[in-house]
Amino acid sequence: MGWTSCRTGIHVTIDEINKCLSSGRIFTTVKLPLHLESAFRDYERDHRRRESVFGLALGTFFYIAVLVLDRVVAPDVFVQDVLTRFCVGLPINLAMIWLVARPACGDAVRQAAGCIAGLTCCLTVTSVMIQSVSPGAAIYFSGNLIILGFTINLVALHTPVAVLVCCGITVIMIAGAALSPLGHPAMVVCYTLVGVLQTVVCVFANWCLQNERRRTFLTLQRDKIRLRQISQQRDLLEQLAAIDPLTGLANRRGFDAMVDADLNRAEVGTPVCVAMIDIDCFKAFNDSYGHPRGDAVLRAVADAMAVRCEPGQRLGRLGGEEFAVAAVGTDHAALPALGERLRRAVEARALPHGRGGAGPVVTISVGLAGSWTTGSVLDTGRFFALADEALYQAKRAGRNRAVVTVEEPPKASDGLRLAS
Structure with a gap:
């Protein structure tokens, strides 16, 4: 027995859902048929959009708030840092938030906005810090790892997109360490290893989150089917309880x-x-x-x-x-x-x-x-x-x-x- 969505007209069976749930083993994705994939995207659209707006807004807030730390860590480039963040990074991030906040925002636009915001933050921070000769600037490049985590998880990127963004942010971080006046081979190697490890951890966390979202969606659909079955069985029992089995008339x-x-x-x-x-x-x-x-x-x-x-x-x-x-x-x-x-x-x-x-x-x-x-x-x-x-x-x-x-x-x- 199955269930048909009144909104999408999609028919789903419990066996089909159980098969999908069993497909998401270790290092594999919970696979959905095309009709279920479409229903899943419809189900997720508004939630993902709100989640992305929150993630972008929170990331933008911290992006500006850490200027207090920059004043101590890299005072020699502080003025340039303020101008870069307020004149370049902040307008771009606000534009991305505006794009994502629109009800008509599609999934592709939301993904692109998250990528642009994350890469913009990394590029602006790195472009300023490679000009600093303050000792604290050498360790500042590790802040890109925080941006990496924010971007792929709080902005809820799809796993393939998350891999590309992680690689891009890691490359920016390594390039910053190599171009810094305070850089040396040991620091470049260290940032490379840390960046690769962070990429693996973040991508794995993102993959787990995506699979969990799919499992939650499938479980909800299965619960709807079971509730409808229970409701239909209850209605049938009520009808049978009101019918005389011998004559077929009402009892x-x-x-x-x-x-x-x-x-x-x-x-x-x-x-x-x-x-x-x-x-x-x-x-x-x-x-x-x-x-x-x-x-x-x-x-x-x-x-x-x-x-x-x-x-x-x-x-x-x-x-x-x-x-x-x-x-x-x-x-x-x-x-x-x-x-x-x-x-x-x-x-x-x-x-x-x-x-x-x-x-x-x-x-x-x-x-x-x-x-x-x-x-x-x-x-x-x-x-x-x-x-x-x-x-x-x-x-x-x-x-x-x-x-x-x-x-x-x-x-x-x-x-x-x-x-x-």
Whole structure:
């Protein structure tokens, strides 16, 4: 069983998701099919954009804030450092933040903006520090490693792009150490080794982060499928719990729920028609012919009445040989025709009987009651009590007949009192 996204129309199965989750082993990427890859990018777009804006803004803040440290580390190039950062680095970074912050920003633009911002910071810092003869400037090139970490992880670059950026920043750092007036071979070798190690660590962290994002996305999709399956199974169980398995009609629980829903939608004073139906001498039929044939009669009677019920008339099996029909909003004048229609439909099936005082074929007795809604929770019980009394009258009168009883309409004053 699968799940179809209402927004993308993509169909996904749990087996497909589990296969994708198992693909992300050590040093391999969690692979997604094309349709899932597209859904993943849609899912990530806004989150990645906000994350990139935050990362670029935080990196820009620290890029300017470390000028306080520069005043101590490289005082001989401090003025040039301030001008370079404020006149070159800051405008470029702000432009990149603006680009990424736009809702229409695509993934390619976001990736490019992160690369440009990171490389700009490294180039501006290195271009100033290679002109300094202050002893502290020699170790300042290691600050590029911080920029490297910020760029590929906080800006959330894709792993292939992160590799290129790491290599670029490492090359800039090594070149700065080599071109510095204070540089020497040992320092170049040291920065080379540190840069390579930092690149490996950062790229691995980036790869783990990308895979974790994909696993999270797939897990969410799998949870959605399972929740939908549970919801569908719950709905199915609720439907089955409201259906009589023998006749396919609503059982007592389902019938009451339908009638209550109709009554809740009805206004006070709406006419209500209710019919209670009982198969005549059904116990004698079961005792004579057996329960399998009795079940067949129940199905046949239910089918005969279901065919004759009109839209809006609720038919259900209350239990045993008892059935009921309820119609909210139907005029009471329709009661005699309803009872006779149901009675004739069953009699026309010509199901053999002739046991226990019954006629030659299976028949029903129908008690019909007409009343009005009052808005009271006791309405349902009152309606069926009236119909049940009419049914007993039909039984006492000789069975195979319909008896109708109609309540007096409520007085205007009663309606006002009940409505209040």
